[in-house]
Amino acid sequence: MKPRLSTTVIALLLSLLCNIAAAQNRAGWIWYPGDFEIWLSNQMQATRSERDAYFLPFWRLYSHQPQVNFARRVELAAPEDIVVHAEGKHAVTIDGKFAQGDQQRITVPAGKHHINIQVYNPASPPAIHVQGKTIRSDDSWAVGPRPYPGAEGPQAVLASSWNLHAPAAPPSQYKLPTREIPAKTIARGKHSLFVDFGQETIGYVKLKNLRGHGKVSLYYGESLEEAQSPETCEILDHYTVADSRGDFTSDRSRAMRYVNIQLGEGMTADDVTLMYEYLPLTRRGQFKSSDPELNRIWDVSVRTLELNTREFFLDGIKRDHWLWAGDAVQTYLMNYYSFFDNDAVKRTTRALRGADPVDMHINTILDYSLYWFIGVQEYYLYSGDEAFVKSIYPRMVSLMDYVLARRNANGMLEGLPGDWVFVDWADMPKDGELSVIQLLFARSLEAMASSADIAGDHQKAAGYRQISDELKAKIMATFWDAGQQAFVHSRVQGQLNRLVTRHPNMFALMLGYLDPAKEAAVKRLLMGDKAAKITTPYMRFYELAALAQSGQHGYVTGQIKDYWGGMLRDGATCFWEQYDPRQKGVERYAMYGKAFGMSLCHAWGASPVYLLGKYYLGVTPTRPGYAAYTVEPDLGGLEWMEGTVPTPRGDIALRVSAKRIEIATADGQGVLRLSSATPPRAGAATVRSLGGDRYEVDLMPRSNLAVDYAARIQH
Incomplete structure (x- = not known):
């Protein structure tokens, strides 16, 4: 006898079908591509303040x-x-x-x-x-x-x-939604309330049942010391309140952990809460391992990224509220291993680019224009969103035309009047032809060629590839120093500056531009002390990605625990814009010549989300939108790890120990690659030898697979 569906189940199914049909016929607001994103980013970027003064962007803002x-x-x-x-x-x-x-x-x-x-x-x-x-x-x-x-x-x-x-x-x-969250502690003074929300957060301070009239001053702090310093804290608000008895909510969304509230004579409030402001996100990416500290680093990294994922990807929630291309391109990659919010990537990409005509680099920064191109190409690889690439392509062309027109007689880029050559906050010369800039230029041309092919502009694609190939040959001939076995820093008016820095070497390694001998030399350089250490998470992102990509997972594990674990040991609840473990006390928070200028919740601080997702869980698309992908897990010294990586075709989940790998796949054609001291066993699946201790196994769509193997643990 066939089972019968109950009337309740039938009603639920009919309701579901009706809801699906309604959603398919649901209208939405539409606009010219980029117009809303440009307008909304202008509204947001114009909110930045430095104490009582507005601090407006110093680059051109476009209009709808x-x-x-x-x-x-x-x-x-x-x-x-x-x-x-x-x-x-x-x-x-x-x-x-x-x-x-x-x-x-x-x-x-x-x-x-x-x-x-x-x-x-x-x-x-x-x-x-x-x-x-x-x-x-x-x-x-x-x-x-x-x-x-x-x-x-x-x-x-x-x-x-x-x-x-x-x-x-x-x-x-349009406004971001809010929800009310309580304070962790409130210390009451005669005319003050000192509030701790327990961790970094952002939103509107709400005073419950505020009584009396007079001045209300709010002094915000990402650190305790900042909130306790009304004369030097970065962010503050003053309000004059008429005689009232009711709730009062500030009208500016502010970043904080602490807020020091000063009330006028005779004013009182029963309680303080926060209307937490957020972009609705789903944490699809997960990571957990045998190392509790690494697990906490993952969790705090995701929290850092979540707070900075708003109308757009911000650099930091306290200070700027500006869009910076270098920061954004890193957050895109972190996003692909956590939330996989394509809309946030597209909004940020459009807003950064603005409109035509082009008369300056993005954010005025030469290297940020180059990162922007790379970000579009990476978005396509992860999302498979061909329509977006075709839509943004005309503005890619006009920006690249601007870049190409600024090449020097050697076909290279150097800072011209009006350009800011940033690279990093490192203390190093930035005049002339920087080798790291030429490497990014070559990669941006490759990204441009790929996008041109997607747009059907094959003639331009061939032209971009030719320029890139010629440039890569010039880079190797000009900047590789055989004696030092490294790329040197720059060339100024024909004279090489033979300073060796980490920046060009790690990018050349990460981009795959080196032959095996040079690759080995660069790995030794990055793992040694010959070149000055990097102190910003921004460039540690690329340094550790390059080393993990070249198989140095055990070393990278130690660096993550030392650097990001160091911030946690120094009291971080989100990760910072810069970290130097030699600095202690309040001096850690100083930057830009200001006592509390440094951001303590900075998007580029969330690097471990990407590093652990891509290089430890090892999930990477090899065809756009994960139509094909590889899973190449590496324990990096851990006893076990497990996690989930989001894709447009579903989530890929895996658990890895030194003896067994278990995978639940998504749609798309996957390949598991692994190293094993003995031939692995994969049930009915075929195991292929790649030579030495390397093997691969095909992963079928929407399936489960267990592979027994013998890992060599790195320490």
């Missing part, structure tokens, strides 16, 4: 287009009513004829038609929301500066959207 046309061709079997909402003045035409009267509720006749909605809005990005039975606004609409985009070839592009669906909540009103 004030007028945009949205177009869609439809074919209807019957007339259809549509409801149109627009941000700005708008006019609707059907087949070139204006809809008269009510511009919000319009009937589209049966048959084939061309709908065009023209919107003018100088204050915020023109956007529309259209909902009918079958006609709805989504990213299949054509948008452009002229009427009837789509009929004009290159003038037309496809609209952008996000998860903004409510007609009554247009893009210009």
Whole structure:
């Protein structure tokens, strides 16, 4: 007898099907690609302050287009009513004829038609929301500066959207959600409240049942010492409150662990909480191991990244609220092993690039323009989002045209007037042709070639590859010092500066630009003391990635525990912008000539998320969007580890010990690669020898596999 479904189960299934159908026919707000992202980033970046003064960006801010046309061709079997909402003045035409009267509720006749909605809005990005039975606004609409985009070839592009669906909540009103969280401790003085929220956080301070009138001053601190220093803390707010009896909430989202609240004479408050402000995220990536300290490093890294993942990927939540390309490209990679939020990557990429024409590097920083190209190519590898690459490609071309026009007579890049050559906060000369800049330039050209191929621009792709190949040959001939067995630092007016720094050497290793002999020499350099140590998590990210990629996992484990573990031992609840273990006490928080200038919750501090996900769990896409991938786990001295890596095709979970690897795969074709002292056993799966102690096993989509092997543990 076949089992029967209960009426309750049938009702639930019908409800689910109805919800799916409704979601598939759900309209969303749409706009010209980049316009909302540029506008929203401008709003956010203009909020930075230094004590009582606004601190505005020092680079060019672009604007949205004030007028945009949205177009869609439809074919209807019957007339259809549509409801149109627009941000700005708008006019609707059907087949070139204006809809008269009510511009919000319009009937589209049966048959084939061309709908065009023209919107003018100088204050915020023109956007529309259209909902009918079958006609709805989504990213299949054509948008452009002229009427009837789509009929004009290159003038037309496809609209952008996000998860903004409510007609009554247009893009210009977007705000991050909040939820109330309690204080961990509150120390009360006669006219003060000193609050500790227990860990780094961000949001709006709320005073419960504030009574009286007068001045309310809030002095924020990422550290206890900062909050206790009203004269030198970085962030503060002053409010004048009229006679009141009720809750008071600050109007500025601030980063803090501590807040020192000073109240006017006679004022009291019953309690203090925080309206925690956040971007809804799901922690898909996981990591746990036999090492409790490493586990805590992972957890604090994810917390650091989570706080800095907001409307865009920020560098730090306290100080800047600006978008920096170098910081962002690292957070993209961390994101792929934690949240896999593609929308945050796309928003940040568009906002950083801005609009045309190009007259300066991104953030004015030469190397940041180069990272931006690399970030687009890496996004495509992890996401498989071909549509985004095609959409952003024209602005890739215009930025690369700007970069290429600034090459010197040697075909290399060096800082020109108006350029900031950053590389790192390290104390090193930055004039002339820096070898690390040329390596990043070569990689950016490779990224540009890949994107050109995706966009169907094969002639440009071939040109970019040729320039990159020629440049790589020049780099090796110019900067490799056979005597020192390393890349030297720079060339200025034809004269080599034979200083050896870690930066070009680790990038050459990570990018795979070295033959085996040079690779071995560079690994020795990076694991020794010949070159000055790096003190920022920003460049430690690349240094340790290069070493892990070349198989030095045991060394990397020690470095992670020493560096990031050192921050934890010094009281960190998120990871910092810079860390020098030789500094103690309050001096640790000084930077930029200010007592508390350093960020204690900095996105580039979350490097272990990427390092442990990619090089220890070992999951890496080999074809866009994880259509194919490798799993190459390495314990790096651990007894065991387990974790989950998110992909667009589902999560890949694995548990690894010195004797056994267990994997639950996602869709896509995977390959497990491993080293084993004896031939591994993988049940019915075929084990192939790669020579020596190296083996590989095919991973079937949506399957479970256990492999018994004999690992050689690194210590």
